Amino acid sequence: MKIYDRLFINGQWVNPAGSETIDVIDPFKEEVCGRVPSGTSQEVSAAVQAAQDAFKIWSRVAPRERASAIQGIATALEARSEEIAQTITMELGMPISLSKTIQAGLPTAVMASYAHLAAEEFPEEQIGHSLVMREPVGVCGFITPWNFPLHQIIGKVGPALAAGCTMIVKPSSMTPLNAFLLAEIIAEAKLPPGVFNLVSGAGRVVGETLAQHPNVDLVSFTGSTRAGRRIAELAAQSVKRVTLELGGKSANVILEDADFKKAVSNGVKDICLNSGQVCSALSRMLVPMARQAEAVAIAKQTAEKISIGDPGDPNNYMGPLVSEAQRRKVRGYINEGIQEGANLVCGGPETPAALQRGYFVSPTIFSDVSNKMSIAQDEIFGPVLCIIPYKDEDEAVNIANDSIYGLSGAVWSRNEERSRRIARRLRTGQVMINGGKFNPLAPFGGYKQSGRGRELGKYGLEEFLEIKSLQF
Numbered sequence: 001m002k003i004y005d006r007l008f009i010n011g012q013w014v015n016p017a018g019s020e021t022i023d024v025i026d027p028f029k030e031e032v033c034g035r036v037p038s039g040t041s042q043e044v045s046a047a048v049q050a051a052q053d054a055f056k057i058w059s060r061v062a063p064r065e066r067a068s069a070i071q072g073i074a075t076a077l078e079a080r081s082e083e084i085a086q087t088i089t090m091e092l093g094m095p096i097s098l099s100k101t102i103q104a105g106l107p108t109a110v111m112a113s114y115a116h117l118a119a120e121e122f123p124e125e126q127i128g129h130s131l132v133m134r135e136p137v138g139v140c141g142f143i144t145p146w147n148f149p150l151h152q153i154i155g156k157v158g159p160a161l162a163a164g165c166t167m168i169v170k171p172s173s174m175t176p177l178n179a180f181l182l183a184e185i186i187a188e189a190k191l192p193p194g195v196f197n198l199v200s201g202a203g204r205v206v207g208e209t210l211a212q213h214p215n216v217d218l219v220s221f222t223g224s225t226r227a228g229r230r231i232a233e234l235a236a237q238s239v240k241r242v243t244l245e246l247g248g249k250s251a252n253v254i255l256e257d258a259d260f261k262k263a264v265s266n267g268v269k270d271i272c273l274n275s276g277q278v279c280s281a282l283s284r285m286l287v288p289m290a291r292q293a294e295a296v297a298i299a300k301q302t303a304e305k306i307s308i309g310d311p312g313d314p315n316n317y318m319g320p321l322v323s324e325a326q327r328r329k330v331r332g333y334i335n336e337g338i339q340e341g342a343n344l345v346c347g348g349p350e351t352p353a354a355l356q357r358g359y360f361v362s363p364t365i366f367s368d369v370s371n372k373m374s375i376a377q378d379e380i381f382g383p384v385l386c387i388i389p390y391k392d393e394d395e396a397v398n399i400a401n402d403s404i405y406g407l408s409g410a411v412w413s414r415n416e417e418r419s420r421r422i423a424r425r426l427r428t429g430q431v432m433i434n435g436g437k438f439n440p441l442a443p444f445g446g447y448k449q450s451g452r453g454r455e456l457g458k459y460g461l462e463e464f465l466e467i468k469s470l471q472f
């Protein structure tokens with residue numbers, strides 16, 4: 001049981017004004033495993049004031065000095081990586097071997113990448129009689145979700161620190177413990193007080209106060225499209241900069257000349273990663289109509305081999321969903337898919353027989369899905385794969401793009417030229433070709449209702465910079 005009873009504001013651990021707390025639930029044991037304060041607008045105001053004061057100092061610190069502070073945080077994250085992985089496995093339910101590389105390793109690498117980027121002076125450019133330069137945007141508010149909790153925080157904190165901005169972080173109430181570990185690390189780092197502040201609490205209280213605060217210059221949000229819309233509305237009142245990383249319904253386009261076994265089994269493992277609670281999950285698998293039966297057979301065989309159970313067991317690939325509410329939502333969609341007439345290949349709404357404790361849902365595959373069905377249109381955020389047959393290449397592209405989302409996608413073909421051509425036609429921020437791996441330096445973000453702005457690498461840094469022209 002991890003209990004944090006104070007918030008981190010202006011370089012100090014402070015007692016919250018109110019007495020309300022948030023219980024963190026271990027989704028495997030279905031027990032309370034931690035507790036954090038539920039902050040109020042009073043703490044948000046104090047944190048914003050601290051960040052404003054700190055901005056005057058941090059924005060003028062030399063790039064090399066900023067880089068060295070960021071590297072110090074990356075090194076400390078590395079040193080505590082086992083504890084980070086165990087904590088996130090406990091609050092989220094991702095199996096421990098995956099947590100070590102993804103939940104602990106990835107944010108450490110991203111933080112280190114910003115130490116490199118921070119070391120460079122921002123480029124200046126002469127345009128006619130003007131000198132164009134970049135400056136940090138100011139005080140930032142960060143509102144983050146639970147599925148890759150520390151990665152999503154670091155994807156904002158890293159570039160903000162590198163740019164010379166100061167910040168207030170509001171982590172998800174489902175998985176706030178890792179954010180407190182980060183605050184402990186930052187408390188030890190040599191940052192001026194107030195550069196980084198942590199205020200846990202409800203989205204409607206802490207999140208909304210940040211989004212509309214007149215002295216917050218930028219709000220960066222990762223989460224549902226519904227909450228993103230609300231935040232953008234609130235932020236509009238003070239015309240602040242808004243970055244949104246929202247939902248997805250990504251298409252995995254498998255062409256008839258692909259390595260079918262590899263493409264289909266890779267797609268099934270993708271939708272089972274983190275129990276399908278991945279914004280860029282390849283939740284729609286598009287296959288040539290004539291080869292749907294073959295794809296279904298491979299998919300079923302792969303799903304049945306997925307090891308699901310105790311997230312503490314390093315041999316498991318899939319753990320429970322994050323909460324009972326999330327499980328209810330996913331089961332609701334599975335029932336809807338059955339009612340809509342999709343063919344249930346494996347899985348289903350029932351609790352897996354051997355897993356009566358924990359919020360488990362079996363890998364579930366539907367075939368003969370029409371893209372009009374709600375299971376093909378809505379983000380389910382669970383281990384539910386829709387196999388959608390198509391007639392020809394053009395129809396495959398049309399189906400892939402027939403979505404309100406545009407976050408990610410994939411193309412499989414033995415013909416590299418052809419796969420690139422299809423990838424260029426997909427209206428999404430990323431496309432994985434023949435199983436191309438995630439790149440933590442490449443820009444990540446969405447077209448359409450998947451969001452606005454980009455995270456990671458140098459494009460992620462640019463979101464935190466204003467542009468100024470000096471005329472001579």
Ligand code: NAD
Nearest residue numbers: 144145146171172203207208223224227245246247248279
């Ligand atoms: P959510 O929108 O419910 O919550 C995200 C965060 O916003 C939490 O910290 C929450 O407390 C806060 N929040 C909720 N309502 C708010 C409001 N009205 N005002 C201010 N803050 C508010 O999302 P979630 O359930 O935590 O996460 C799952 C969603 O996140 C999925 O839709 C998923 O696709 C999306 N997601 C997107 C990305 C991406 O990079 N595109 C990454 C991960 C998750």
